[in-house]
Amino acid sequence: MIKKTKKTKSGFVLVIGGGIAGIQSSLDLAESGFKVHLLEETPAIGGTMAQLDKTFPTNDCAMCVISPKLVGAGRHLNIELTTNSEIMGVSGEAGNFTVKIKKKPRYIDADKCTGCGACTLNCPVINVIYPVEKPYVKLSIEDMRKVRPILDEYQGKKGNLMPILQQVNQVFNYLPPDVLRYVSVELGIGLSEIYNIASFYNSFSLTPRGRHIIKICMGTTCYVKGGERLFNKVSDEFGIENGETTEDRRFTIESVACLGCCGLAPAIMVDDEVYGKVKVSSIMKILEKYK
Amino acid sequence: MVKIPDIKAFEKLRKKLEGEKDLNRKSICVCGGSACIATGSLGLIDLFEKELKKHGIDDEVDILVTGCHGFCEKGPLVVIRPEGIFYPLVKKENVPDIVTESVIEGKAIEALLYTDPMTDKKIVYEHDVPFYKKQKRLVLGNNGLIDPMVITDYIRVGGYKAFASVVDSMTPDKVIEMVIDSGLKGRGGGGFPTGVKWKLCKNAKGKTKNIVCNADEGDPGAYMDRSILEGNPHSVIEGMLIGGFAITASTGYIYVRTEYPLAIHRLKQAIKQAKGLGFIGKNILGTKFSFDIEIREGSGAFVCGEETSLMHSIEGLSPEPSQRPPFPTESGLWGNPTNINNVETWAVIPLIVNKGSKYFSSIGTENSKGTKIFSLVGKINNSGLVEVPMGISMGEIINGIGGGIPDGKAFKAVQTGGPSGGCIPAALMDIPVDYEKLAEVGSIMGSGGMVVMDEDTCVVDIAKYFLSFTNDESCGKCTSCRDGSKMMLNILTRISEGHGKPEDIDLLLELGEAIKDASQCGLGQTLPNPVLSTIRYFREEYNAHIVDKRCPAHVCKELVNYSIDPEACIGCGVCLKNCSVGAITGKIKEAHLIDPDKCTKCGVCREVCKFNAVIVE
Numbered sequence: 001m002i003k004k005t006k007k008t009k010s011g012f013v014l015v016i017g018g019g020i021a022g023i024q025s026s027l028d029l030a031e032s033g034f035k036v037h038l039l040e041e042t043p044a045i046g047g048t049m050a051q052l053d054k055t056f057p058t059n060d061c062a063m064c065v066i067s068p069k070l071v072g073a074g075r076h077l078n079i080e081l082t083t084n085s086e087i088m089g090v091s092g093e094a095g096n097f098t099v100k101i102k103k104k105p106r107y108i109d110a111d112k113c114t115g116c117g118a119c120t121l122n123c124p125v126i127n128v129i130y131p132v133e134k135p136y137v138k139l140s141i142e143d144m145r146k147v148r149p150i151l152d153e154y155q156g157k158k159g160n161l162m163p164i165l166q167q168v169n170q171v172f173n174y175l176p177p178d179v180l181r182y183v184s185v186e187l188g189i190g191l192s193e194i195y196n197i198a199s200f201y202n203s204f205s206l207t208p209r210g211r212h213i214i215k216i217c218m219g220t221t222c223y224v225k226g227g228e229r230l231f232n233k234v235s236d237e238f239g240i241e242n243g244e245t246t247e248d249r250r251f252t253i254e255s256v257a258c259l260g261c262c263g264l265a266p267a268i269m270v271d272d273e274v275y276g277k278v279k280v281s282s283i284m285k286i287l288e289k290y291k
Numbered sequence: 292m293v294k295i296p297d298i299k300a301f302e303k304l305r306k307k308l309e310g311e312k313d314l315n316r317k318s319i320c321v322c323g324g325s326a327c328i329a330t331g332s333l334g335l336i337d338l339f340e341k342e343l344k345k346h347g348i349d350d351e352v353d354i355l356v357t358g359c360h361g362f363c364e365k366g367p368l369v370v371i372r373p374e375g376i377f378y379p380l381v382k383k384e385n386v387p388d389i390v391t392e393s394v395i396e397g398k399a400i401e402a403l404l405y406t407d408p409m410t411d412k413k414i415v416y417e418h419d420v421p422f423y424k425k426q427k428r429l430v431l432g433n434n435g436l437i438d439p440m441v442i443t444d445y446i447r448v449g450g451y452k453a454f455a456s457v458v459d460s461m462t463p464d465k466v467i468e469m470v471i472d473s474g475l476k477g478r479g480g481g482g483f484p485t486g487v488k489w490k491l492c493k494n495a496k497g498k499t500k501n502i503v504c505n506a507d508e509g510d511p512g513a514y515m516d517r518s519i520l521e522g523n524p525h526s527v528i529e530g531m532l533i534g535g536f537a538i539t540a541s542t543g544y545i546y547v548r549t550e551y552p553l554a555i556h557r558l559k560q561a562i563k564q565a566k567g568l569g570f571i572g573k574n575i576l577g578t579k580f581s582f583d584i585e586i587r588e589g590s591g592a593f594v595c596g597e598e599t600s601l602m603h604s605i606e607g608l609s610p611e612p613s614q615r616p617p618f619p620t621e622s623g624l625w626g627n628p629t630n631i632n633n634v635e636t637w638a639v640i641p642l643i644v645n646k647g648s649k650y651f652s653s654i655g656t657e658n659s660k661g662t663k664i665f666s667l668v669g670k671i672n673n674s675g676l677v678e679v680p681m682g683i684s685m686g687e688i689i690n691g692i693g694g695g696i697p698d699g700k701a702f703k704a705v706q707t708g709g710p711s712g713g714c715i716p717a718a719l720m721d722i723p724v725d726y727e728k729l730a731e732v733g734s735i736m737g738s739g740g741m742v743v744m745d746e747d748t749c750v751v752d753i754a755k756y757f758l759s760f761t762n763d764e765s766c767g768k769c770t771s772c773r774d775g776s777k778m779m780l781n782i783l784t785r786i787s788e789g790h791g792k793p794e795d796i797d798l799l800l801e802l803g804e805a806i807k808d809a810s811q812c813g814l815g816q817t818l819p820n821p822v823l824s825t826i827r828y829f830r831e832e833y834n835a836h837i838v839d840k841r842c843p844a845h846v847c848k849e850l851v852n853y854s855i856d857p858e859a860c861i862g863c864g865v866c867l868k869n870c871s872v873g874a875i876t877g878k879i880k881e882a883h884l885i886d887p888d889k890c891t892k893c894g895v896c897r898e899v900c901k902f903n904a905v906i907v908e
Contacts, residue, residue, distance in 0.1 A: 158625065159587075161607035166549070166588055196609050200766070202591030203549055215550075219511030220706065220742045221668040223756050229894050236871060257593060257760065259550060260514035262668035262742075263326045263363025263675050272552055274329035280895045281869055 009095040014039060016087065019047025020066055023073045030078035038073065039101065040083045046070055137182040146171050147179050151186055161189060165198060174205040202256070210245045210252035212290040215269040219258030222266040226280070230266055231255055233280045234287070251287070292567035297577035298459045301451070308447040315373055317352045317394060320435060322368040324359025324521055325553055331383070332367035338386040343394075352394055358434040358522015361676035362422055365405065370417050370435065377417040379405045408672045408694045422673045425691045427654070429662050430638050431678045434522035439557050442564040445525040451570060453644035454532045458578045463493060466537035470640070473648035474660035479505055479596075479633030480708065480737045481813075482659075482726040488630060492620040493538045495628035500540040503624070503631040504531055505601060506547040506554070509593040510709030511760065513740030515664040516634035518676055520547065520554035523638070524561035528584060530637030532570065533644060535582045538630050543582065546601055548589040558586060593710075593764035597812045598631045600766070611768045612812035633738065635664060655681030659725035663736070669706075669743035672697050679724070686720035689743060700745040704828070708737025710757045710764075711817035713824025714750060733824040735817070749846035750825040750832050755783040757821040765814065772815030775806040779822060788849040791837035796826060845907045848892045852908055855896075857882035859904035866896035866905065 011034060015026045018040030026036045038045065049055070050070075052062040073079050088100040108119075120126070139147070150167040154160040164183060169175055175198050184191040198204045216231045231242075234253055238246050245252040261267040264276025268283070275286055295301045319339055321332050336354060343349040360368050365379030371393045378389065378400075385403055392398050404413045407421055414420050417435075437444035445451070457466055471486030492500060504527060508516040519527060531543045547555050562584055565571045573581040587605050594600045597612050602624050604610040623629025639661065643651045652660045659681040665688065668674045672694035679688060685705065689695070696702050704714040713734035715722070722728050726736050744753065762776040779802055782795050803819030810816050826833060835843050842850040855866075855875075860882040867875045867883060874890040877883030885896070885905075897905040 159605050159607040162587065162590065162604060166590060169590075193609075197607070200592060200609060201589075204590060218760075220709070220740070220753075220756070221512045221674075223511075224669050224742065224744060224748055224753070226894070226898075232893060233871070233895075256550060256591070257509060257764070258511040258514070260508065260517045261326050261329060261363070262512055262514055262666055263366070264329055265668065265674075267329070274325060276326065276329045279898060280893070281899050 010097075011035060012037065014097070014099055017047070018042075018045030018073075018081070018083065020049040020069070022047070023066075023069050026079050027069060027072055027076065030076045034078065036079045038079055038081050039085055039087070040081070041086055043084045043106070045073060045081065045083065134185050137178065137185050139178055139182050143172075143176070143179060143182075147182060151183070155186070161187065161194070161197065165194070165204060169204050173209050174207060177206075202254070205243070205252075208245065208249065210249050212251050212271055214251055214253045214287065215256045215259065216253065217259040217261070217265070217267045217269070218255045219260075219262060219265070221262040222258075225265040227266040229280050230268065230278055230283055233283055237284060250291070292564065294567070294569035294572075295576060296569075298455050301455050301576055305446055305452060308443055312447055318355050318372045319352060319389075319394060320355045320357050320370040320372060322358075322360045322366060322435075323356040323439075324363065324366070324518060325551075326359070326363035327366035327368060328553070330366040332381075334383060335367060335369065335381060335386060338383055339390065342387055342390040346390065346395065348395070355438055356440075357437060358439045359518040359676065360435045361428075361431055361518070361678075362420075362673065363676070364672075364674040374399075375416045375418060377405055377414070377420060378403050408697075409690075421694065422675065422677070422692055425687065426678050427662050427680050428678045429642055430519065430526070430635065431522070431664060431676060433526070434518065437523065439522055439524055440560050442525060442561070442568060445523070449645065450525055450641075451529055453641040454529050454536075454570070455576060457533050457536055457644055458576060458580055463537045463539055466533060466644075467493060469648050470537070470643060473643045473651040474655075474658075475636065475639060475643065475651065476659065476726060477633060478635035478639070478663065478738070480711065480735060482736060485632060485636055488620060488632075489534065489538055491618070492540075492628050492630040495621045497626075497628040499542070499627050500538055501624045501627055501629045502531060502534050502538060502540045502543045503598075503601065503605070503629060504543065504545040504634060504637050505596065505598070505631055506545055506551075506634045507589045507596045507601060508548060508551075508634070508738065509596045509764075510711075510738050510740050512668055512706075512742045513666045513709060513738050515666050515676055515739050517551050517554050519634050519638050519664075520551070521557055524554075524558045525565065526638040526641055527558075527634055528561060528565055528570070530640035531584060532575070532582060533640050534630065534632070534637065536580050540630070541582065543584045544587050544605055544624070545584065546587045546589060546595070546605060548595075549591060555586065555588065562586065592766075593760075594766045594812070594814055597814060599812065601631065602629065611766045612814075614811060635739075656723060656725045658727055663724075663739060665739045665741045667693050667741050667743070669741075670696055670700065670745040670748065671743040681725045682723040684721050685715065685724055688724065688741070689720070693743065696743070696745050700747065703744045703746050703748060704750070706734075706742040706744065706753065706821070707740065708735040708820070709740045710761050711735055711813065711820055712737045712740075713820045714744075714753070714828060715824075716828040718828075733827055734820070747844055747846070749787075749842055749844035750829040751783060751787050751836050751842070752844075752846045754822045754825045755780065755787055758783055758818070761814065761818040765818075769810045769812075769815055771806045771809035772811075772818065775802060775809075775815075776818055778802060779806075779819065783822070786833065786836045787842075787847040789836070789840045789847075791833075793837060795837060796830065796833055799823075800826060851892065852887055853885050853890050853892060853894075853896065854887075854906050854908070855883050855885055856904045856906050859902050861902060861904075863901075865899050865901070869895045869899045871895070 013029050013034045014037045015022050016039050018038055026038045030036050049062050049066050055062050085101050085103045088102050090099050092098045154164050180194055184194050218227050242255050259267050259269050261274055266278055267276045268278050321336055339354055343352055367381050369378045369381045374397055376393050376399045392400050399415045433448050467486055467489045475485045476482045477485055506516050535543055571584050589595050595604045595610050598619055599612045600610040619629045654661050662678050662680050664678045667677050677692050702717050704716045706714050715734055729736050758780040762780050765772045767773045785791055799822055803823045806819050807816050835841055845851045862880040864879050872889050872891050874886045875883050
């Protein structure tokens with residue numbers, strides 16, 4: 001503790017708070033020859049900056065700035081760290097203060113501790129496994145009714161993400177963002193990973209699709225026999241591009257690699273029904289019956 | 292259904308079913324393949340039923356909905372057995388006549404019979420149709436005889452016999468030896484010897500082993516896997532069971548693409564029935580062998596046909612290919628040794644076991660054994676599925692089985708192997724079709740797509756089509772594939788629009804070689820093939836686009852113009868009505884005119900004109 005020497009000025013400095021400001025002040029003072037006591041409430045110095053990624057305004061890496069200073073403060077002979085401590089009271093006047101400090105117990109011999117961290121890893125108290133609380137995803141009752149049976153069917157099975165996404169895509173006719181969030185939480189698979197897969201496959205849609213899906217075959221045979229002209233006709237007629245939906249949600253058009261009906265080229269598939277030998281002049285008539 | 296407890300009980304059931312077979316019983320076989328359903332075959336079935344009831348013979352005549360017969364061009368197909376009278380393109384109004392004349396009296400109706408386009412002769416019987424006559428239908432043969440939804444139909448024609456004999460009297464090593472001896476090579480495209488792959492997988496270290504059936508048939512223009520799954524799903528299941536026994540695997544996955552809803556439906560039904568009879572499950576037929584089969588659906592990504600991507604897709608990971616080695620036979624699904632084969636390969640296995648490896652290896656050429664199914668499509672008279680012995684000449688397939696090119700057009704080239712293959716020009720029509728020869732001429736066997744092209748097909752346009760497909764389907768992992776295909780596509784687009792530069796052809800060749808060398812999986816390594824092979828055989832046509840700024844086949848939009856021949860046009864006004872941009876003007880009974888500024892070259896006018904008055908130059 002700081003010695004009380006009446007009416008004489010003390011050469012000690014007390015810096016309160018072991019954040020970046022406290023550390024830098026301590027280092028500067030220590031370099032100028034003062035003995036510094038650095039007081040910190042938490043068990044370690046570093047403060048908020050040690051938790052940051054980048055710092056404003058230069059976007060410098062926070063740890064790159066602070067870590068040499070942390071080491072410097074820890075090793076400087078003129079700095080004495082007093083961590084895990086609180087100030088109880090200050091008295092005296094400028095040049096000669098008396099500070100009362102409450103040092104909380106560490107239950108560890110600080111002189112012998114090397115800070116290897118093995119004790120924290122093995123601590124039976126903090127390592128008790130509490131059930132991790134799932135993030136809450138708000139989902140309407142209707143959506144929940146649709147998605148719950150799908151999850152119940154596949155949960156816990158190996159490689160279940162694809163079948164679940166396929167079912168969701170089928171039931172909702174696309175992959176609604178809220179449902180994907182819910183699936184992510186329930187399966188414990190990151191949302192980014194789910195989006196990676198959802199955006200990879202052609203048959204998954206991230207936007208609502210029409211009541212009827214027109215698949216126009218662009219297989220080699222259909223292409224040679226004029227499949228592209230069919231596509232252009234439908235696309236022009238409804239004013240939508242590949243994968244888009246008409247405003248009234250009646251049709252979505254998709255070009256597909258091959259429907260496997262090469263004997264009937266050019267072929268189209270509306271919902272699950274295949275039409276073969278389709279002509280530019282007859283395609284709109286076929287679509288008329290789908291309302 | 293009751294589980295079959297042991298092999299003796301299976302033999303008993305099999306003999307009983309075979310005994311029930313009545314060769315003289317009348318039956319109407321209606322094709323239930325996807326293509327025939329699309330042309331209305333299911334509607335015929337109800338009509339046949341009604342008609343039979345009307346005549347009071349619905350007990351004497353069976354109606355059989357079979358799998359794909361292969362002759363998809365002429366659907367819906369109906370065959371009257373036992374005579375084997377063959378009716379193509381059957382319409383609803385033909386049903387009463389067919390029942391009274393053919394079913395009851397056994398006579399053929401002249402007007403409805405098939406006409407051979409080469410000779411113009413009418414043909415009565417299915418086995419006399421040149422399309423079928425010149426094929427050797429070992430794998431597809433049963434498609435037209437059985438109902439794919441009924442397992443006992445399959446057992447009746449000898450199904451699961453091969454599997455029973457394997458679990459009864461053979462060791463896994465013996466089975467593998469048999470497959471190696473047969474000389475069977477993978478039918479998915481790679482052409483790796485199947486038996487050798489099985490051996491590698493069996494000998495690999497690992498507690499559990501898996502097998503996978505690759506039914507992600509992505510090649511545009513190929514649909515033989517779909518036909519097998521729809522027409523005879525049990526043959527694939529039996530092949531997988533034999534494979535599972537030989538490799539000592541515990542689970543099999545069938546990865547089917549989602550564009551094949553009917554195949555998935557029939558496969559599910561087949562698995563359910565096989566489970567019911569105890570062919571799939573624990574202690575199959577009372578032996579120690581246990582095996583389970585699961586279906587996994589793809590979701591429309593071409594790269595998933597690549598084996599490492601496919602496995603990642605099953606695992607629910609991002610389906611990008613990964614580096615080989617380790618090969619799937621060492622470390623596949625969830626790190627376990629995994630053997631992947633194509634649908635056709637699995638379907639051939641029961642045949643090899645039943646008929647012996649010597650029989651199988653006696654068919655085909657020195658290095659390519661057995662038969663191969665091709666989907667013969669495009670500008671050809673008889674398009675459909677053909678199964679032929681390896682080594683048959685290309686010309687025999689196209690002219691003998693395919694019946695030549697329609698409308699008297701000239702044959703130009705045939706494209707094999709899908710986006711990974713190449714074009715073979717008319718001059719090379721005498722080459723035998725096998726793995727080595729096709730590779731020699733710059734194409735590949737691939738999964739078996741054969742798209743025939745006539746003089747109206749532009750090779751630059753086809754090359755551009757394939758590149759835009761592969762560019763779209765590239766997963767994006769390797770720069771050479773992702774950006775290389777984009778660059779090649781840009782150059783081809785430039786050429787097809789008439790802005791090609793003389794050095795473009797050499798640039799394409801150089802770029803193609805670089806992409807081949809630098810890409811990780813099969814998609815990238817083979818994507819330049821369509822371009823390289825068309826340059827090899829049709830360099831002149833590329834030059835015509837680049838130097839003369841003209842498309843000899845009149846396909847490339849920017850290089851052609853539509854006009855109306857004033858002498859041929861009678862002024863009927865149909866083209867005017869159909870033109871969606873109003874580019875056609877003219878009065879009734881006077882020759883019409885096309886305004887080249889408004890014309891979008893969509894081609895509707897040419898399609899609707901009955902007088903061939905629209906000229907494209």
